Amino acid sequence: MNPDLSQDLSLFHLILNASIPVQLVMLLLLGASLMSWWFIFIKMFSLKRALRVTDSFEREFWGGGDINAMYQRVAAERESAGEMEHIFEAGFREFMKLRQQPRLSLNVIIDGTRRAMRATYQRELDSLESHLSFLATVGSVSPYVGLFGTVWGIMIAFMGLSSVAQATLAQVAPGIAEALIATAMGLFAAIPAVVGYNRYTHDIDRLANRMESFMEEFSNILQRQVTSRAD
Amino acid sequence: MSFPADARFVSRPAPTFVAGAMALGVHALFVLLLVFGVSWQTEHPAPVMVDLWETLPPVTPPSVERTPRPRPEPVKPAPEREPVVKAPAPPPKPPDIALEKKKAEAAHLKKLQAIQAAEEKARAEAARTVREKQLAEQKKRALLRQMEEEDLMQRVTSEAAANEARQLKLSEAQAAASKRQAEVASVVGQYRDQISTKVRGNTRLPDNLKGNPEVRCLVKLLPTGEVQSVRVTQSSGNAAYDEAVVRAIEKSSPLPLPVERDARAAFVPELSFVHRPK
Structure with a gap:
């Protein structure tokens, strides 16, 4: 009966015809989705690089190279060095400084070295984990935001239905279709964010474990060096 | 006292531009998939004009x-x-x-x-x-x-x-409308009869009634047929009889009403009711 009801239901038409709150929700979700994908790719690149650099450093370190030479190299190219190299550099620098001071016991030297390494480790971990909280937020909240848009759109569709005498499915169908787009967008934003968050937290955990064990092993090596010199 | 210059924390510049471009690419891909992958009901088949040629x-x-x-x-x-x-x-x-x-x-x-x-x-x-x-x-x-x-x-x-057809349709529509009116009128008459018989069955005529006096009442009805209020608009001259009619109408609630919308309009929300004892 109404010619407007048989209009086209294309994606853009539906979005443009949606009510303002639903459109705002869609805009918000689009922004969240864009940002989360952006962070996903940033994290992907930086984590890949961190893994690669850490692998090569470990290979070099356990390959039996000269620690002094390694320190020189890492200090020279600090900008491009990886997380573990930073820890190594901080620890070794602190160790050398403490060793130059007279009458310091072995425990004090090793503890100072470990504290320096731990501080750098925390900073590196913090940098690795940046943006991850945003992914977690998008992953948990955007389905609700999309649901809100859908509920609002369906409410409006049914309100329009109350003013007509004969209710047909064709009168609510476009409203419900446009409302459901909001849920679809929310899920589209949430699913990659959740997957990315889980995956990156796992990767970062493994990297952190490697860094921690390196710290312990490096402390042992330094301790051995000190005791062997002292003897 | 001065602190020794420790190695400052180095924040590595992440390849943000590439990541941003890739994020945009993912969205563009998804939109393309939606637009071309899902068969949206975009167009209704347009009316087709056909020329019929008798000779070729x-x-x-x-x-x-x-x-x-x-x-x-x-x-x-x-x-x-x-x-x-x-x-x-x-x-x-x-x-x-x-x-x-x-x-x-x-x-x-x-x-x-x-x-x-x-x-x-x-x-x-x-x-x-x-x-x-x-x-x-x-x-x-x-x-x-x-x-x-x-x-x-x-x-x-x-x-x-086409002209003829249009005129025919018009006249048909008129005929249908008048027919419908007649139908509605007959339905209304039928229900009026039903209501008056029901009311008559509930009326207890007073003893001092003489002849066949007429009472006119205005009955307010709910859409369900229930009597909301009854008011006598034209008395018969016999107060006891008027009262009896009013009571009878109240007693016969709910009144029978037609289901049809048009016929119902004659009864709801107000019905002027004429009652005679016989």
């Missing part, structure tokens, strides 16, 4: 016309070749031998005659083809004109038919 001659005449055209072309070169044939003919004259000369002349004559005959034939043929062409064109023009006329006639007749 306009297609055939051009083909008829086109076939004769190539024919004159191979014929025409023949006359052009005549002078070329004639020119080499004179040289045989110089030889002294008369017989040969005669023979040659006879042959030449024959040849000439043959050529002339061929020429005439070709000319006749060309003329014929031209005539045929003209004829075909005339035929075609006549056909076209005829078709145009037919078209016009058809259009005129179809318009007239």
Whole structure:
């Protein structure tokens, strides 16, 4: 009966015809989705690089190279060095400084070295984990935001239905279709964010474990060096 | 006291531009997938206009016309070749031998005659083809004109038919409307009778009633037929009787009402009710 009801239901038409709150929700979700994908790719690149650099450093370190030479190299190219190299550099620098001071016991030297390494480790971990909280937020909240848009759109569709005498499915169908787009967008934003968050937290955990064990092993090596010199 | 310069924390610049471009790419891909992957109900099949042709001659005449055209072309070169044939003919004259000369002349004559005959034939043929062409064109023009006329006639007749149909529809609609009104009126009358019989059955006539007095009441009804209020608009002169009628109407709630919307309008929300005891 109404010619407007048989209009086209294309994606853009539906979005443009949606009510303002639903459109705002869609805009918000689009922004969240864009940002989360952006962070996903940033994290992907930086984590890949961190893994690669850490692998090569470990290979070099356990390959039996000269620690002094390694320190020189890492200090020279600090900008491009990886997380573990930073820890190594901080620890070794602190160790050398403490060793130059007279009458310091072995425990004090090793503890100072470990504290320096731990501080750098925390900073590196913090940098690795940046943006991850945003992914977690998008992953948990955007389905609700999309649901809100859908509920609002369906409410409006049914309100329009109350003013007509004969209710047909064709009168609510476009409203419900446009409302459901909001849920679809929310899920589209949430699913990659959740997957990315889980995956990156796992990767970062493994990297952190490697860094921690390196710290312990490096402390042992330094301790051995000190005791062997002292003897 | 000054703190020793420790190595400062180095924040590595992440490849943000590449990541941003990739994020945009993912969204563009998803939108493309949605637009082209899902068959949205974008267009309703548009009404198709169909021209119905009773005769299909306009297609055939051009083909008829086109076939004769190539024919004159191979014929025409023949006359052009005549002078070329004639020119080499004179040289045989110089030889002294008369017989040969005669023979040659006879042959030449024959040849000439043959050529002339061929020429005439070709000319006749060309003329014929031209005539045929003209004829075909005339035929075609006549056909076209005829078709145009037919078209016009058809259009005129179809318009007239459409007009007639429209008028017929209008009159039909009017007839339907009046019929419907009659139906509604009959339904209303039926229910009025039902209501008055129900009320009459509930009326307890007072003893002092004389004759067949008429009471007019205004009854307010709910859509369900329940009586909301009754008011006497024109008394019968006998107060006891008026009261009895009012009570009877209240007692017969809910009143029977027609289901149809149009017929119902005569009863809801107000019904002027006329009651006589007999």
